[in-house]
Amino acid sequence: MRNKMRASWLRVFALFFFVAAVVMVVAVARQAVAQEGAPLLTLKESIEMGLERNPGMQVAREEIEAARERHKEARTGFLPSLSARYSYTRPSEVPYAVIAGNRFDFADRDQYRLTGTIEQPLFTGFATLSNYQLARLGLGVARIQLARARIDLILEVKEAYYGILSADKIHEVAVQAVEQLQAQLEVAKNFYEVGMSPKIEVLEAEVRLAEARQELIRAENDVRLVKARFNTILRRSIDLDVVPADTLSDRPYEKPYESCLETSLQKRPELIEAEKNVLSAEKEVTLTKSAYYPKVTLSGNYYRAGDDASLSGSDFVDREKWDIMAVATMTFFEWGKTRYAIKRQQARLRQAKEVLEQIKDAVRLEVKTNYLNLQAAEKNIWVARKSVESAEENFRISKERYREQVATATEVLDAQTRLTGARTNYTNALVEFNVGRARLIRAMGLESDS
Numbered sequence: 001m002r003n004k005m006r007a008s009w010l011r012v013f014a015l016f017f018f019v020a021a022v023v024m025v026v027a028v029a030r031q032a033v034a035q036e037g038a039p040l041l042t043l044k045e046s047i048e049m050g051l052e053r054n055p056g057m058q059v060a061r062e063e064i065e066a067a068r069e070r071h072k073e074a075r076t077g078f079l080p081s082l083s084a085r086y087s088y089t090r091p092s093e094v095p096y097a098v099i100a101g102n103r104f105d106f107a108d109r110d111q112y113r114l115t116g117t118i119e120q121p122l123f124t125g126f127a128t129l130s131n132y133q134l135a136r137l138g139l140g141v142a143r144i145q146l147a148r149a150r151i152d153l154i155l156e157v158k159e160a161y162y163g164i165l166s167a168d169k170i171h172e173v174a175v176q177a178v179e180q181l182q183a184q185l186e187v188a189k190n191f192y193e194v195g196m197s198p199k200i201e202v203l204e205a206e207v208r209l210a211e212a213r214q215e216l217i218r219a220e221n222d223v224r225l226v227k228a229r230f231n232t233i234l235r236r237s238i239d240l241d242v243v244p245a246d247t248l249s250d251r252p253y254e255k256p257y258e259s260c261l262e263t264s265l266q267k268r269p270e271l272i273e274a275e276k277n278v279l280s281a282e283k284e285v286t287l288t289k290s291a292y293y294p295k296v297t298l299s300g301n302y303y304r305a306g307d308d309a310s311l312s313g314s315d316f317v318d319r320e321k322w323d324i325m326a327v328a329t330m331t332f333f334e335w336g337k338t339r340y341a342i343k344r345q346q347a348r349l350r351q352a353k354e355v356l357e358q359i360k361d362a363v364r365l366e367v368k369t370n371y372l373n374l375q376a377a378e379k380n381i382w383v384a385r386k387s388v389e390s391a392e393e394n395f396r397i398s399k400e401r402y403r404e405q406v407a408t409a410t411e412v413l414d415a416q417t418r419l420t421g422a423r424t425n426y427t428n429a430l431v432e433f434n435v436g437r438a439r440l441i442r443a444m445g446l447e448s449d450s
Helices: 002-036 043-053 055-078 127-193 199-233 257-267 269-292 337-403 409-443
Strands: 081-089 096-099 102-105 111-123 295-306 320-329
Touching (some): 127 199, 257 269
Antiparallel strands (some): 295 320
16 A cells, blocks of 8 residues: 555656646746847937947048048148168269379268258248148048938938838738738628628628738838848848837927027038038148248258268268258249149139038028928828727728628728728828938937937
8 A cells, every 4th residue: 555655656746847847848948939039129229239330430430540640640740850861972983183193082982971860840831730730620520520420320220210110010000900801701701601791792801801911911021121221230130130119209399490400500510521621721722822932941960971881981081070951942933833723722712612501501401391391290190190090980880880781891891991091101100200300300410309
């Protein structure tokens, strides 16, 4: 008896451990599946990831580095320079004299010479200063280009992010349409089987269901495409799944147009860059005019010479000597070369000013266009929401009427089609409003409206 009880308990414990092992395996499997699922990705995280990984941002950063080194290079123009020259000369003949039948040379046959020079520019006709100012402006332009690349990328990420939300919501609408039409098809079949409706209503429901399934296939493909584009912008694996947080907002945009325009004229990188281009063109004119002025330099030279490579002097030259020179150099005539160059740079200056005005006009138009589009999108949200409410009620009434056999299946199917269209239009209006706000923020030269 004890053996039987012991065997029974052993079987119970074995069964218990088996069940516990199965539960553990299932839990581990579920945890692995959960880990494999794509984590929720917010818009802020997407923007930060894009700014960190996008190649265009790295290109802009390297441009700043290059401009910074160019600025350092131009600064060295104010400092003295050091140079050295080592030479060997063997003339075809050396000066000599014949005295009492003997030849006396006045120079060495082998002449070795080392010259060390330190040169400090004193006045370059403002050329050195203009070069330095141009380099500093170039550094400023590079930084502005980085800011422009940032806001362009932020807008691109926002558009792609909202595109995923739009595709997901339209996909949900397509799924709902298929489910509703599937249910309607079952109702039509039941009515047909009991003789309450003709065969044509079943056929029509099947056609509408097939069309809805086609729309669902297109919606699924659109979701994959927008996610692939999003991953490409963020430099992620193109097949990586994306689960965006629903950040679509219908909060009204309250900033007035005049304030938006004023902000854009102050913050737009394109305008700031164009203004710096005008300043650069002015400095180019000054730089070109420097050819009219003399160049004054102060230099000190150290000489060491000799008749062998050790430069230890000879009977004809001292071993070492030095001198200091102040030199003024000026070119008086080059057939109008400087004058033509100045006219060319002045034309570039006028061109830069016209481009600045052209960009101002384009900015004003862009801000106006985006502001009006945003207002229209905001109004469309309200209209589309009312349309959805009406379509849902119409679909509900049509189904009830059809069940009571006071409406046809066609009316139900039409009501369902209108409901699908209304939901799609509402999604499009909501996405258009959020994208429009992002574009207006970009038009003002800002990264966000906060």
